[in-house]
Amino acid sequence: MSHSTAEAPQGDLSALISEHSGGEGPLLPILHAIQAAYGHIPQAAIPVIADALNLTKAEVHGVVTFYHDFREKPAGRHVIKLCRAEACQSVGGAELGERVLARLGLDWGGTTANGAVTVEPVYCLGLCACGPAAMVDGKVVGRVDDARMAKILTEAGA
């Protein structure tokens, strides 16, 4: 999932917005589409969305910041989400997460200096009978141990 992190040319953005603005309550679908295209919600998109949906910029900004999914800055080339919820904790998920962060010298949500990997927390992937669970660039991984994680990190170029 290597995103193009370039700022949006105005035309593309308007096209994305109008593609999703026909339905009821279109703001979340629009934000998801923009994030899928650009890897984050570019600041420049807020006034364009606000204009298209007849909302204030503050309202759009408020929605973007309410939801954990929407990023205001681009992520690394690869995104690793590690489950921090109870079922994964019962099989050592918390300790695994701490070791990953320590190895990369990151906090939750941080990106490695070479821009290769962002590590984000996630609260449940529905893989609660095969934890610790992770999602690597949208792909699910179960029973993650240190060896498996080392392989994932190497492949991602962390």
Add this chain to the structure above:
Amino acid sequence: MKIYIPRDAAAKALGADEVASAVATEAAKRGLDVQIIRNGTRGMIWLEPLVEVDDARGRHAFGPVAPADVPALLDGKLESLGAVEDIPFFARQTRLTFARCGLIDPLSLSDYEAHGGLAGLRRALGMAPGEIVAEVTASGLRGRGGAGFPTGIKWKTVAEATADRKYIVCNADEGDSGTFADRMIMEGDPFTLIEGMAIAGVGTGATKGYVYIRSEYPDAIAVMEAAIRIARVSGLLGASVLGSGHPFDMEVRVGAGAYVCGEETSLLNSLEGKRGIVRAKPPLPALEGLFGKPTVVNNVLSLATVPVIFEKGAAHYAGFGLGRSKGTMPIQIAGNVKHGGLFETAFGMPLSDLVIDIAGGTASGRPVKAVQVGGPLGAYIPVSQFDTPFGYEEFDQKGGLIGHAGIVVFDDTADMLKMARFAMAFCAVESCGKCTPCRIGSVRGVETIDRIAAGDPAATVILTDLCDTMRDGSLCALGGFTPFPVMSALRHFPDDFARRKEAAE
């Protein structure tokens, strides 16, 4: 020869895609005529990837299968588990809601119909709306999302409301740790949910449905979207449901990583494109819901159970269960457990049967210390209460809740103070911010538990007071029920809170 290899996210997380491509490659190499079907999971996650080979001798299972096992599998040299139906974990279940999950090709409508699908909807289409609602009421079905509210009563309120537009909203936000049944049925038998929503539409006069699926479930989103497209093409959805003249259509909407959006009014705000702030009730969503219109908000499992109720009759469904907990519950056994997965059974089975006999105890082999039932807002239950039968009232009496029926097992290495702290921290991260006891109280809760850990004896009293305030002063169950895991941990495992004190002294 047909070979079934699950497409379920848990199976994929354990290598099912790699097994599927190995089967395709090996079969081609041998010139074998193999049809690969990507089914849902049968729910025995410790056996995933669980592959079923369907040949002249019938369907027999193998698992867990690694790509390296595939040559032996095709040579008939891999040891089989026999028929899935004979594996004890499966044989002990009563599968009503999940009858087809893992059995059929999830995206084959003809397979669906061949296994009883659409029979319920056809029956419902021959009934008056009032009769449809009465049938649901008679089944005793209660909301599977957590609160256990009678589904028929909710439908009745919407059916009797007059409006130019009504909605059916399916809550597929499934945020509770330890739960995956919604995901499993959406990936394994999506037409069941579509059928249930269509029956709800016809019964209440709603013409439009939304399935709000959490973004953490990309596989479920893909399967549901594909199933809806198929349902439209074949006339199950659209201007005239199965030619009945009733219009009903639906679409998938994707959440954005907010746990609180599983709360129904927060979910409605999110669907409307707003911040997921919880709304005060009244007005009830049934009267003023999505865009102010009468709206049924039901959990995936509630709606996905409706077809079997209509297929087999309300009395058949209500014949299972215990007291006011009627029918079956798809229980999800998770965490540190030997045999984890989905176990659908009539209400009433004691926790000990589920955790010890069926799940086989912990994966680590160490003694069980506690189980958390009902997600992050559910209580930690000690082994001494394992005789509690699985039912709404029975758990309520023990100061717990069954919620969405997830059971997370912990072994004796679990630190219950840490788990209590996590519950408060989670509430702080996910609070919608509307009320002070939840927004501020949870932050204070974390600090107070840290004080207990540091050996401050007065802090336990403060924590108890704080929990009372959160319980009494919160608008929704996020702030209101976070005290359940916290106080149950404190009450049942005082040593985990006291040891710190001694260590500090």
